[in-house]
Amino acid sequence: MGRVNKPLSAAEKRQMKQLLEDIRKRMIEEKKSTRGVTQRVVAEGDVLRKAEAIVRKMQYVTPYVLANKMEVGIGLAKRILRDLETKGVVKLYSKNRRVQVYVPAESFDKLVKPGAYSYTVEEM
Known part of the structure; x- marks a missing residue:
């Protein structure tokens, strides 16, 4: 027992x-x-440089995609993308209340027609 x-x-x-x-x-x-x-x-500059290298190779970037590629949190990925936008590496292509879609600055002119509305960092 x-x-x-x-x-x-x-x-x-x-x-x-x-x-x-x-x-x-x-x-x-x-x-x-x-x-x-x-x-x-x-x-830290190396994080931004790493993110910049990743973003330049992609057609589009969302905070979720960047977070998975860099193995960081989504909130941190959002801050990185905002910093890259102020540096002119990426531009905001589309935005709604849930997600922002960024594209590399080089390919932005191909995607957006002249005179079309685009977002800026101040409007976010």
């Missing part, structure tokens, strides 16, 4: 509860510290 465990005293229960709470707090603090690091990655 199975062995019956001994009951825990109130002091042992309190000690275990405090230990679990401390571990949970440490895990939350670690998650918060890693969040801040990913947001600062955009400032």
